[in-house]
Amino acid sequence: MPITMQQVLAEIxxxxxxxxxxxxxxxxxxxxxxxxxxxxxxxxxSKAVYAASLIGGxxxxxxxxxxxxxxxxxxxxAVAQGLQNLAAVAPxxxxxxxxxxxxxxxxxLALMTAGKLNRxxxxxxxxxxxxxxxxEHLRKAASVAAKKLExx
Numbered sequence: 056m057p058i059t060m061q062q063v064l065a066e067i068x069x070x071x072x073x074x075x076x077x078x079x080x081x082x083x084x085x086x087x088x089x090x091x092x093x094x095x096x097x098x099x100x101s102k103a104v105y106a107a108s109l110i111g112g113x114x115x116x117x118x119x120x121x122x123x124x125x126x127x128x129x130x131x132x133a134v135a136q137g138l139q140n141l142a143a144v145a146p147x148x149x150x151x152x153x154x155x156x157x158x159x160x161x162x163x164l165a166l167m168t169a170g171k172l173n174r175x176x177x178x179x180x181x182x183x184x185x186x187x188x189x190x191e192h193l194r195k196a197a198s199v200a201a202k203k204l205e206x207x
Contacts, residue, residue, distance in 0.1 A: 058083040060090070067091060067102050078109040085114040092122045092130070100125060101133035108137025116146060123149055128158035135164035139171050147176050154180045159190045166193065170200040178204045 058080050064087075066072045077084065084106070091103035100122065107118035119141070123134045135153040138145040150172065153165030162184065169177040178201065185197035 058087065060087045063087040063091065063103075067099055067106070072102050072106065074106055074109055077106040080110070082110060082112055082114050085110060085112075085118060089118050089121065092118055092125070097125075097127035097129040100127070100130045104130060104133040105137050105140075108133075108140040111141060111144070116141065116144065116149075120146070120149060123152050128156075128161055131156055131158065131161045132164050135161050135168055138165075138168045142172070145172060147174060150174075150177065151180060154184065159188075159193060162188070162190075162193055163196065166196050166200050170203055173204065175204065 062080065063077070063084050066077045088103040088107045088110075092100045092107070094100055104119060104122045107115040119134050119137055122130050125131055125134075131153065134149070135156075138150055138153070145168070150165060150169055153161055154169060154177065156162055156165065166181065166184065169181060181197050181201045181204065185194050185201050188194050188197065
């Protein structure tokens with residue numbers, strides 16, 4: 056039985072969605088989540104992005120890739136967080152985009168994601184944040200993340 060937009064919205068519309076239930080809807084839910092993610096409701100969009108990240112796969116990567124350009128930082132924060140759920144298939148360029156975001160909240164989550172993914176490709180950017188980000192708390196977090204990469 057095909058997944059409907061109503062089924063997806065029934066979870067997304069909750070204050071606290073049941074993300075496990077959304078993930079169980081599987082890849083068939085991704086087109087609906089994509090439409091919600093593109094909407095002009097940052098709360099719903101961010102929930103849809105995170106839910107897509109839990110489903111995983113190439114379709115989820117596309118949802119996150121498009122959402123990375125969303126005008127609202129709340130949605131881009133969900134992208135940075137959701138990339139952790141994609142783990143090994145999280146595109147390096149998408150993590151880098153989040154590390155370079157103009158919003159400090161997005162950069163903060165991207166630092167956490169980069170630290171968890173632990174890829175050497177992030178080292179130069181993390182070092183640059185540690186040395187020159189305008190936000191002191193991000194410089195400190197980046198210093199910690201950079202040291203973890205050195206231990207590798």
